[in-house]
Amino acid sequence: MTVTVEEAQNYLPALLEQMNAGEQIVITRHERPIAMLIASPSSEFWDATSHTEELQSSPRICVMGTLLKVKDQAFSFKLKDGSEVEGLLVQGDPSEFAKLFGQGVVLYGKAVFLPTGRILRLEADDFRTATPNDEFFGRLPKSTVVPTNLEEIGRHNLLRLENVIGKWPGDETDEQVAEALRRLS
Amino acid sequence: MPNNFLLDTNILVALVRGKLFGKAIQKHFNLQPVLSRCLISVVTVGEMEKSARDFAWNTA
Numbered sequence: 001m002t003v004t005v006e007e008a009q010n011y012l013p014a015l016l017e018q019m020n021a022g023e024q025i026v027i028t029r030h031e032r033p034i035a036m037l038i039a040s041p042s043s044e045f046w047d048a049t050s051h052t053e054e055l056q057s058s059p060r061i062c063v064m065g066t067l068l069k070v071k072d073q074a075f076s077f078k079l080k081d082g083s084e085v086e087g088l089l090v091q092g093d094p095s096e097f098a099k100l101f102g103q104g105v106v107l108y109g110k111a112v113f114l115p116t117g118r119i120l121r122l123e124a125d126d127f128r129t130a131t132p133n134d135e136f137f138g139r140l141p142k143s144t145v146v147p148t149n150l151e152e153i154g155r156h157n158l159l160r161l162e163n164v165i166g167k168w169p170g171d172e173t174d175e176q177v178a179e180a181l182r183r184l185s
Numbered sequence: 186m187p188n189n190f191l192l193d194t195n196i197l198v199a200l201v202r203g204k205l206f207g208k209a210i211q212k213h214f215n216l217q218p219v220l221s222r223c224l225i226s227v228v229t230v231g232e233m234e235k236s237a238r239d240f241a242w243n244t245a
Contacts, residue, residue: 161220165211166203170240177202180239181195184232 002026002033024133036133061111063122064130064137070098077107077122080138087122097127104130106137113143189222190214194229198236 001023008015008027015037019025025037065085069076073089075097089097090109108126113119119140172180192200199207200216211217237243 161200161223162217165200165207165220168202169242172240174202174204176240177198180236181198183239184194184235 002028005029005034024131026133038133059111059141060109061122061141062106062108062137063111063140064104064106064134067097067100067103067105070094070101075124077105079140080135085119085122085140087124089125089127090123091125092127097124100127100129104134106130106134111140111143117143119143188219189224190216190219191224191226192229194225194232197225197229197233 001018003011003015003025005027008025015025019037019039026033027035027037063077063079065080066078067075068078068084073094075087075089077085077087079085087107106128107122107124109122109124111119112121112123196210199210201207216223
């Protein structure tokens with residue numbers, strides 16, 4: 001179903017009901033699609049995304065791809081760019097999941113990244129059959145983990161430790177410094 | 186011997202003072218080649234700033 005921006009403004013509650021009933025609603029301006037109403041994932045999805053720490057290490061994702069291999073809870077998932085990712089169904093019925101073998105699927109869950117920033121695996125806790133409009137979710141988000149390369153940091157580190165060794169700026173005695181450290185601990 | 190070190194405040198202080206203890210640490214852990222990669226925690230940064238204030242370095 002296609003509606004204009006004005007229609008969306010005037011009839012939003014009714015459109016939301018239609019969307020929940022399975023209707024896909026595209027909003028247009030000057031006869032060009034500019035937005036789409038998509039049903040929200042389950043409330044657990046949003047609860048989980050509120051945990052910032054978890055989000056940083058294993059961000060919540062929504063990604064579309066093709067289910068290539070399913071064995072028990074393990075699966076392989078082909079993304080839009082042709083790359084394949086291993087995954088694990090951590091919640092949900094594996095037999096229902098297996099029925100989607102070879103089909104386009106939208107997964108909700110976590111992307112677990114290696115410290116290098118490469119994807120390690122997907123952990124899916126919800127899924128549904130993909131529609132053509134889900135192409136938008138065809139790419140994985142990038143890792144939020146910043147790779148730590150001390151060699152690189154050292155090369156660009158202007159405040160080098162060797163420049164301050166032996167250059168204590170004050171005239172404190174060893175006893176005064178020891179006392180200051182004691183007070184800090 | 187590891188290539189990377191996280192220096193606690195007392196070790197950093199010893200190194201910067203450059204006296205016998207600091208030199209002994211440097212030699213024992215062979216720190217010279219890896220000095221530019223040594224790390225300190227934010228706690229150590231805070232402790233050094235507090236010490237600098239206590240020693241009134243900024244008023245010189």
